Amino acid sequence: MNYYTISQLAEQFDISTRTIRYYEERGLISPIRTESGQRLYTKKDRAVLKLILRGKRFGFSLEEIHEMISLFDNDRTGRKQLEKTIAYGEQKLKEVTERIEDLMQLKQEMEAILADFRERLQKLEGVE
Amino acid sequence: MNYYTISQLAEQFDISTRTIRYYEERGLISPIRTESGQRLYTKKDRAVLKLILRGKRFGFSLEEIHEMISLFDNDRTGRKQLEKTIAYGEQKLKEVTERIEDLMQLKQEMEAILADFRERLQKLEGVE
């Protein structure tokens, strides 16, 4: 298998190494170590990092992202655990759905405003 | 016309008065004042506040939201101004569109994971 160093990942995602170490401090990512203590990241670690950054773009806090990651990550075997996980997941899914609807409304409003501006510009050009 | 007090707005949106004053500090909202210096908010101010909070939910910084507000707010009359505004608006619209697509992908992934969990639960219940 193949590993990434911290600076490789940092470059790939255009973030600092400090940022990656900070995510580790907060328990969001857990790379293995070489004998001498250097961090090594697997493809899976990379995927987690990608997930973190996407969550951030959506305005989720690291705390929320942490919750979501443990949702996907932990193999919850017990029935109660599964039910809890599903309930939590359904709630998060609902939140995401609401956000999408909200954003689509914003999009429509922006399009309307833009249409208005374009019309104004047309009139100005007509006069000229 | 009808005005809102700061605490009325705070209650309506479930935020603190400090938060509203902070948005004013940052130039995002500009209520009128009574003779004695108390803030009064119009329907339009309320709409702006709503916009701010929506922007925040989407993960935009107050700085970005400030920009967007002045975009919608200022009556830009000159041709150059109009063109600039339209260009900026189109860019923001693109960002929003991308975000929607991104979120929809996240939604699908979450749905897949949830389906998997539900299947596991089914199997457990079948055994029981």
Place this chain on the structure above:
DNA sequence: GTTGACTTTTACGTAAACGTAAACTAAAAT
């Protein structure tokens, strides 16, 4: 085998977005 790039931990610094407390004034209620 030493220079230079990279990594580690520790620790203090910082910007954004408010929270909170003090000291005071105005409005509303009793």
Place this chain on the structure above:
DNA sequence: ATTTTAGTTTACGTTTACGTAAAAGTCAAC
């Protein structure tokens, strides 16, 4: 008329999410 209640400014405090610098160890290249 005088308590509450709500509002104001000023200013320091706090959390999140890192930035930055120091001191020391390690890896890669020449």
